[in-house]
Amino acid sequence: MDVEVVRSKKRRKTVSAQMVDGRLRVSIPSWMSKADEQRHVDDMVRRMTRRRESSSIDIVGRTRLLARRYDLPEPASVRFVDNQVTRWGSCTPVDRSIRLSSRLAGFPAWVLDYVIVHELAHLVELRHNARFHALVARYPKAERATGFLIAKGLDPGDD
Ligand SMILES: [Zn+2]
Numbered sequence: 317m318d319v320e321v322v323r324s325k326k327r328r329k330t331v332s333a334q335m336v337d338g339r340l341r342v343s344i345p346s347w348m349s350k351a352d353e354q355r356h357v358d359d360m361v362r363r364m365t366r367r368r369e370s371s372s373i374d375i376v377g378r379t380r381l382l383a384r385r386y387d388l389p390e391p392a393s394v395r396f397v398d399n400q401v402t403r404w405g406s407c408t409p410v411d412r413s414i415r416l417s418s419r420l421a422g423f424p425a426w427v428l429d430y431v432i433v434h435e436l437a438h439l440v441e442l443r444h445n446a447r448f449h450a451l452v453a454r455y456p457k458a459e460r461a462t463g464f465l466i467a468k469g470l471d472p473g474d475d
Contacts, residue, residue, distance in 0.1 A: 317361050321353060333360040340364055363398060370396040370421035379414070379432050386454045388436040396421060404431050404470040407438035417470065430461030434472065444472070 318339040327345040334341055342360050344353055375394055383390045392412040400406070400417040407414050414435045420428045430452075437451035452458050465471070 317364065319357055319361065321357060323348070331356045331360070333364065335364070366418040366421055367398065370418040373421055373428075375416070378429070379436070382429055382432050383436055386433055386436070386451075388433065388451065388454075389439045391436065391439060394432070394435075402470060404465055404472060405435050407435040409439065409442060412439060419468075419470065423464070423468070426457050427461045427464050430455055430458055431465070433458070 320336075320339050320341045322341060322343045323346040324343055325346045327343060329345055331345075332343050340361060342357050344356060348356075373396075375396060379394045380390055382388070389412075391407070391414045394414040394416065396418040397415045398418050400415065401419070403417060404420060405414065405416040414432075416428075416431060416435070420431055433455040434452050437448055440451055441448040455461075
């Protein structure tokens with residue numbers, strides 16, 4: 317990814333990034349050190365890459381397919397979010413919405429599918445109890461996917 321760094325005297329501490337003519341423009345405060353600049357640029361590149369990867373996935377269609385295949389309810393909405401870094405996803409039963417960490421978009425499809433099945437199972441059973449585990453066990457690679465996610469520093473959080 318092409319990156320352009322703009323140092324601004326007006327900026328106090330915030331760092332922002334946007335795509336301009338196919339290039340990532342990162343704006344940083346003028347006083348920032350080279351090391352901090354590099355750290356922020358790396359972070360923004362990672363974020364933008366994830367956003368691209370996640371927008372290339374038909375997450376709604378995939379979720380519908382998995383719900384049918386494993387006989388689970390369909391959510392009212394499902395989308396990727398950027399702000400879940402250590403949690404792989406979440407399910408809000410009140411409005412039946414599912415949010416997935418955009419980090420998942422860069423993982424193998426069978427891992428992403430597992431997380432979708434996991435969150436769909438929460439539409440039936442909120443807690444990680446025996447009933448819940450029986451539901452997610454319908455997905456053949458449930459255990460392998462869980463191991464993969466934990467190794468990446470992601471966990472299911474306290475659903
Ligand atoms: Zn869970």
